[in-house]
Amino acid sequence: MAQTKLVKCTINGEYTETMVDVRASLTDMLRNDFRLTSVKKGCEVGECGACNVIIDGECYNSCIYLAVWADGKNIRTLESLLGPNGELSDIQQAFIDEAAVQCGFCTPGFIMTAVEILESGRRYTRDELKKLLSGHLCRCTGYENIINAVEKTMNKRLSEREGE
């Protein structure tokens, strides 16, 4: 009989309770119990960033995070960015506009790190952005377009805020 635990947490703004197997990773829980398939299974050892989610405001690779640790936490995945009528957020649109997406497997992870960067409200240099995005692997784009998408969205948000 598998050892289980009741995990109470908030996922994409909704309070949830679910019984999880203690052997599960947070990736397993989000994909299998909540069908949040933006959370990708990539390397599963914390190197590629495809499973990245935001927990209490900070980015974590959910593949090396025990599902039971999610108890009491506030978790956000890419699905939380969807508008009420299915609209894309500015950072998702920027990834399309800048051709920062090819196969798309790394994209949700990159975008959640971008969300953490953008929500800090700080202006970063291109070198700082490269370091902040360095926990993700992309085998298609060569990274330049991804950095462009994040940088342009950062500049746009900051200039809109200054204009207010």
Next chain:
Amino acid sequence: MYDIKALYEANSVNEAIELMQQHPDAKIIAGGSDVLIKLREGKLAGCELVSIFGIDALRGISMDEDGTLRILPLTSFSHITKDPLINEHIKVLGEAVDMVGGPQIRNIGTIGGNISNGVTSADSASTLHAWDAIVELTSAEGVRQLPIKEYYISAGKVALRPAELLTAILIKEESYAGYKGHYIKYAMRNAMDIATLGCSVNVKLSDDKKTILGARIAYGVAGPVPMRVPAAEEAVRGKPVCGETVDAFAGAAMQNINPRDSWRASRDFRLHLAHELAKRALTESIRLSGGEI
């Protein structure tokens, strides 16, 4: 799914110690960025785990009344880098742990886990050695303290007794007051890599910035465990701040270490790095202290 036989979650230090006593074969898991990866590799397959991740009382950085910096072991690397006390008194530690893995790893990885693995390449370990850190270990018998040098026994082995937990890392005021330091990690890439060699140096200069009152140096990957090099420290004590002193420091440092050949790099390359990094790290430490060469 991880191949775990059982998971026991502790919410306090006492509970963790009790769980370790009840399950003597269980491994401690803190942030999991080493343990869960070993599980994926099959190295710890079928193990029992005592999770201390939920013990919030073991997170944070504070200062004791006597000026001792108290770093609690579950503090993540990113929180160490952002911490105001660290930035004021031992900024180099924040810079060193900002070179571990990548951003997500620095959010989950803990400084206590980093040193308790007993791995020579740990980015925090050489800096903690170079600043005379003390580890505080708690068991049912009570609390004991050890210099970090004595915490490391051999590659992968630290001085934790059965059912004993690392509960703080301490840096005394006399160890940090007046010192400035610099850490250099040499690796093949800037992110998600393990140090080929790491070198942490700090220095205290005279009021006129012309004389070295004290210098300390520690390496990672220059031997099976992180190591200080007393011969290099002696070579520059009381010496003038100049290029010859820096050369003497680096020369003494490289002659008193014993790196090995591994698939990452040869012994010769590591010796070359040890010489060059000692020079650069001391030069930068002197510059940070207001000295000129």
